Amino acid sequence: MIRSDPSRTTRTLLFGAGLAAILILTASCSSPSREYAVPAxxxxxxxxxxxxxxxxxxxxxxxxxxxxxxxxxxxxxxxxxxxxxxxxxxxxxxxxxxxxxxxxxxxxxxxxxxxxxxxxxxxxxxxxxxxxxxxxxxxxxxxxxxxxxxxxxxxxxxxxxxxxxxxxxxxxxxxxxxxxx
Known part of the structure; x- marks a missing residue:
């Protein structure tokens, strides 16, 4: 029988949650884009x-x-x-x-x-x-x-x-x- 290490599972879940939070903050804080060509x-x-x-x-x-x-x-x-x-x-x-x-x-x-x-x-x-x-x-x-x-x-x-x-x-x-x- 293989047992999982509860502290390793917790670390993995915390890492995943932290990564998701960073991605959400990055997406919500990113600058709006310029979709037009700058005039000459x-x-x-x-x-x-x-x-x-x-x-x-x-x-x-x-x-x-x-x-x-x-x-x-x-x-x-x-x-x-x-x-x-x-x-x-x-x-x-x-x-x-x-x-x-x-x-x-x-x-x-x-x-x-x-x-x-x-x-x-x-x-x-x-x-x-x-x-x-x-x-x-x-x-x-x-x-x-x-x-x-x-x-x-x-x-x-x-x-x-x-x-x-x-x-x-x-x-x-x-x-x-x-x-x-």
Whole structure:
């Protein structure tokens, strides 16, 4: 007759219960997934998906909508029909500074982190940056780009990367010529 060791059976049952608990907790605590492709443009302005990817939330569907108010152009990126990122291009007087633009922008404040060259100001929810348009020495205006996220999943560093890439993408697009004519 073979007898089983009660302490071994107990250990096996406890191990199995512990493993099951870990699997259940892992499944319930895992992050939601992103089922959409990260866009390669914001309303016609080409931008690397690698700078958009870290600031976008999980979800199933993505889309964009654009509006123009006066001389300002705004692009909203929606995930599952909720606005998650807003980007704008705005003409400002030539002598405007990043703190001037941040003063009226949403989700960024003039006292937030400035770049060393003072071209950008950024926080974990918003950023502003001057667009260095080519061939605009005769213009009385500069273009400024702004970006804002409506969730808390972005970091200050990711927003810095996003505003720098977006401002450079605007400079490389047709927006400079169209908006500063």
């Amino acid at each position: 443009e914001l309303c016609g302005v080409k931008i690397a998906p690698s700078v958009l990817d870290p600031v976008l939330p999980p979800g199933k569907n993505v889309g964009t909508s654009s509006t123009a108010v006066g001389e300002n152009k705004r692009c909203r990126l929606h995930v599952d029909d909720e606005s998650t990122l807003s980007a704008s291009i705005e003409p400002w007087e030539r002598n405007a500074s990043a703190p001037d633009v941040a003063r009226v922008a949403l989700a960024v404040d003039p006292s937030d982190t400035p770049s060393k060259d003072r071209r950008f100001i950024y926080s974990k929810t918003g950023a502003v940056g001057r667009v260095n348009c080519p061939n605009t020495s005769s213009s009385n205006q500069f273009l400024w780009a702004t970006v804002r996220v409506t969730h808390d999943e972005a970091t200050v560093g990711e927003m810095r990367e996003l505003i720098a890439a977006y401002a450079d993408a605007v400079a490389a697009s047709s927006e400079c010529g169209e908006m500063l004519e």
